[in-house]
Amino acid sequence: MASYSTNELCNGLKVMLEGAPCIILEVEFVKPGKGQAFNRVKLRQLTTGRVWERTFKSGESIEAADVMESKMSFLYRDGQTWHFMESQNYEQYQATTAVVGKAAQWLAEQMECQVTLWNGEVISVTPPNFVELTVSETDPGVRGNTSSGGSKPATLSTGAVVKVPLFIEEGDVIRLDTRTATYQGRSGQT
Amino acid sequence: MRAHIYHQIRTFFAERKVLEVTTPHLVTAAVTDPHIESITVADKRYLRTSPEYAMKRLLAGGSGDIYQLSASFRAGDVGQYHHPEFTLLEWYRLGWNSATLRNEITELVGLLLGQRTVRTHDYADLFAQHFSCDPHHASVDELAAIAQQHITICAEESDPLFWLDLLFSHIIAPTLGQNHFDFIYNYPTSQAALAQWTQDEQGRVVADRFELYIDGMEIANGCRELTDAAEHRRRFAEDQRQRQTAHAPLYSADEDFLAAIDAGLPSCAGVAVGIDRIVMIAANLTHIQQAMTFAVA
Numbered sequence: 013m014a015s016y017s018t019n020e021l022c023n024g025l026k027v028m029l030e031g032a033p034c035i036i037l038e039v040e041f042v043k044p045g046k047g048q049a050f051n052r053v054k055l056r057q058l059t060t061g062r063v064w065e066r067t068f069k070s071g072e073s074i075e076a077a078d079v080m081e082s083k084m085s086f087l088y089r090d091g092q093t094w095h096f097m098e099s100q101n102y103e104q105y106q107a108t109t110a111v112v113g114k115a116a117q118w119l120a121e122q123m124e125c126q127v128t129l130w131n132g133e134v135i136s137v138t139p140p141n142f143v144e145l146t147v148s149e150t151d152p153g154v155r156g157n158t159s160s161g162g163s164k165p166a167t168l169s170t171g172a173v174v175k176v177p178l179f180i181e182e183g184d185v186i187r188l189d190t191r192t193a194t195y196q197g198r199s200g201q202t
Numbered sequence: 203m204r205a206h207i208y209h210q211i212r213t214f215f216a217e218r219k220v221l222e223v224t225t226p227h228l229v230t231a232a233v234t235d236p237h238i239e240s241i242t243v244a245d246k247r248y249l250r251t252s253p254e255y256a257m258k259r260l261l262a263g264g265s266g267d268i269y270q271l272s273a274s275f276r277a278g279d280v281g282q283y284h285h286p287e288f289t290l291l292e293w294y295r296l297g298w299n300s301a302t303l304r305n306e307i308t309e310l311v312g313l314l315l316g317q318r319t320v321r322t323h324d325y326a327d328l329f330a331q332h333f334s335c336d337p338h339h340a341s342v343d344e345l346a347a348i349a350q351q352h353i354t355i356c357a358e359e360s361d362p363l364f365w366l367d368l369l370f371s372h373i374i375a376p377t378l379g380q381n382h383f384d385f386i387y388n389y390p391t392s393q394a395a396l397a398q399w400t401q402d403e404q405g406r407v408v409a410d411r412f413e414l415y416i417d418g419m420e421i422a423n424g425c426r427e428l429t430d431a432a433e434h435r436r437r438f439a440e441d442q443r444q445r446q447t448a449h450a451p452l453y454s455a456d457e458d459f460l461a462a463i464d465a466g467l468p469s470c471a472g473v474a475v476g477i478d479r480i481v482m483i484a485a486n487l488t489h490i491q492q493a494m495t496f497a498v499a
Contacts, residue, residue, distance in 0.1 A: 019278055029356075041281025044375070045413045045423045046395045047237050047367040049279070067372065069357040069364070070278070071448075 014076040018051040018068050026058070026079035029066065033058045033077035033130045041070070058128060059135050077130060084127045086119045094119070096127055096134070107134035115139045117172035118190045139190045144199050145169055147184045150176065163195075203485050204493075207314055207477065211271055211291060214310055220267040220293060225256030227273065231456035234441035235395065236448060239277040241286065249275035252474060253292050254396070255459040258427070261294055261470060262462035269293035271477070280499040283419055285490050287498065289477040296470045300410055300426050303471040304385055307414060307422055311383060311475070315416070315483055322385045324402065328374050329366075337366050338390055338406050345369065363392045378415035387412040396437065397425030414475075417483055424473025431463045 016027060025036045038054035049070035056063050058079065068074065084096040084105065094112050096105045105127065109116060111134055115125065118139040126138040150166035166176040166186075174188060176195045185199035215222065232240035233251040240248040250256070253270045260268055271291045279286055295303055308320050329337040333348045345365035349355060353372050359365065378384040387410075388402045394409035402408045414422035428434060438455040445452055481493040491497035 019280070041279070041284055042371045043237075043279065043281070043284060044367050044371040045420045046235070046393050046411075047371075048364050049237065050368065050371065052372070065354060067353050067355045067357075067368065069359070072357060 015073040016076055017073050018070050021051060021053060021068075021074070026077040027055070028075040028077045029055060029057075029064065032060075033079050033135065034064065035079070037063065042067075043070075058130065061136075078132075079135075080129045082127055082129065083124055086121060086123045086125055088121055089119075094137075096125070096137075099124065105129070105134050107137060111135060112137045115190075117168075117170055118143050118145070118188075120145060120170050141189060141191055142187060142196065143190055144185055144187050145172070147176065147180055147182055147186060150180060150182055152181070204477075204481050207481060207484065208271065210313055211310070211477075214313060215269050215293070218267075220269050220295075221265065223257065223260060223265065223268045223270050224272065225253050225260070225270060226250070227275075229256070229456075231255070231459070232451075232453035234438050234445070234453060234455055236441050236444040236450060239450075240453070241275045241277045251276050252290060254472075254474070255456050257292060257294060257472075258467055259459060259462040261296070262465050262467045267293070267295055282489050283479060283482075285478065285494065285497060285499050288490075291475040291477050292472065294427070294470050294472040296468050298471040300387065300412055300424065300471055303424055303473055304387075304412060304414075307424065307473060307475070308383055311414070311416070311421065311480070314480055318381060318383045318416075320383045320385065322387060323378075324388045325386055325390065325408075326388065326402070326406075328386065329369070332374055333369065338408070363390070366390065366393075375415060375420065376418045379417050379419065379421075384415045385412050386415065394428075394437070395425070396428045396434070398428050400426070416479075419479050419483075420476070421479055421483075422473050422475045424471065426471050427467065427469075429463070429467045429469060431460065434460060434463050 016025065021036055021039045023036055027034055027036065034055035034057050036053060036055050040052040042052055043049040051068045051070055053066050053068060054063060083099045085099060087095040087097055092109045094107045115137040123143065124140065127134055128136045145168040147166045148169045151164050162178055163175040164178055165173055166180060167173050174193055174195055176186060180186060187196040187199055189196055227250055229248050229250045230246060232248045238251050240251050242248055252274050257268060257270060273287050274290045275287050277286065326337055329335050335344060335348060342360055342362050345362055349365050349368050355368065388408040389411045391399055391407055391409050394411060397409045397411035399407055400410040411425035413420050442452060478490050478493045482490060487493050
């Protein structure tokens with residue numbers, strides 16, 4: 013297995029730590045006046061998203077993680093299994109509902125997502141920052157209300173529940189920011 | 203900014219009749235210190251990691267008080283406060299002890315950065331305050347247990363010095379030098395480098411070495427210099443032993459330097475000051491590369 017020496021560590025590098033793949037967020041070189049040098053590293057565990065802080069002795073080596081990011085379109089869901097297809101080579105991958113996690117509420121068929129693979133297995137799915145989805149359920153809109161006139165909950169075709177302005181009706185296609193889960197506007201107007 | 207600082211330094215030493223010297227950057231012997239790596243530029247030719255050996259040869263030859271303001275080089279030292287090429291101001295005072303040299307450092311650094319209140323801390327007292335432990339006697343297990351409470355460390359080490367360095371650099375150092383000039387002295391003998399040994403107030407044998415911290419950064423590293431030739435050879439041999447254990451490259455000791463020590467190094471105190479870090483503080487910079495015209499790292 014490939015490995016990195018501590019002096020090769022840099023932001024974005026993927027390494028194995030305690031059996032789990034991690035991405036390096038920050039590296040700090042710490043060296044006292046006369047003595048041992050250390051590398052203080054901040055990493056995000058890729059399967060849980062948890063952030064870890066670890067100190068390594070300079071000169072040690074750390075195992076590389078076989079982690080790949082790739083663009084895939086979401087095909088369909090079949091019970092607990094979510095199917096994706098690599099956009100470049102049309103290879104298909106499966107992920108469980110647990111792995112898809114919070115991304116599940118935004119995934120509509122054909123949507124292109126960022127998928128992280130570790131040893132060829134899907135370990136996380138990130139939806140696009142902005143998506144357009146259909147409102148499947150919301151209270152009837154009140155005529156004459158403008159976008160600044162308050163909000164109401166709406167359920168989207170994918171299951172997500174977001175706050176929308178009062179004039180939005182069932183069947184409307186709306187634009188959303190998946191990072192903040194917020195309404196951005198009606199489709200075609202932002 | 204840098205030009206002004208250099209001018210102030212040169213004026214400071216001219217007024218005090220300390221002679222500016224220039225010694226080679228390209229040297230024939232690599233440093234033996236197990237934690238410092240030389241940059242090798244050709245077969246048995248290295249870039250100096252500090253001007254110490256050459257300056258001590260001048261002292262042994264009767265130069266009197268001397269200083270040097272120039273670049274040194276260390277392989278692999280890259281970080282927020284480290285750059286492989288860096289600027290050291292190093293000076294030696296004949297017949298002085300650590301305390302008198304610390305006073306002169308305070309005057310110079312105060313001139314460059316604005317005076318601050320000086321505090322001096324015994325190394326052991328800092329460990330007592332932070333961790334209620336005695337760094338001179340604590341066992342590896344005790345130090346490792348303290349370290350694990352504060353830091354998640356991915357290494358196993360049986361050398362207590364490793365744990366002392368870890369605790370000092372990660373926990374204690376960041377608290378030092380905030381609005382003060384903080385001097386730390388009486389280091390464990392395992393961190394003596396080429397400092398004389400002495401006894402602290404409690405009769406413990408310690409290294410007569412000190413460091414100055416400003417804004418959490420180590421700025422100066424000085425000591426009452428070791429003059430005994432046999433003890434020099436013993437410490438170089440110990441460096442080699444540690445390098446062997448760590449599978450680090452082995453280099454022969456600098457024989458020209460040892461010959462000078464044999465001839466007799468006068469009693470003196472010396473210090474090296476990191477000038478790039480001084481520039482960082484003076485110009486309020488957060489990364490050492492911002493203090494350089496062009497960085498290579």
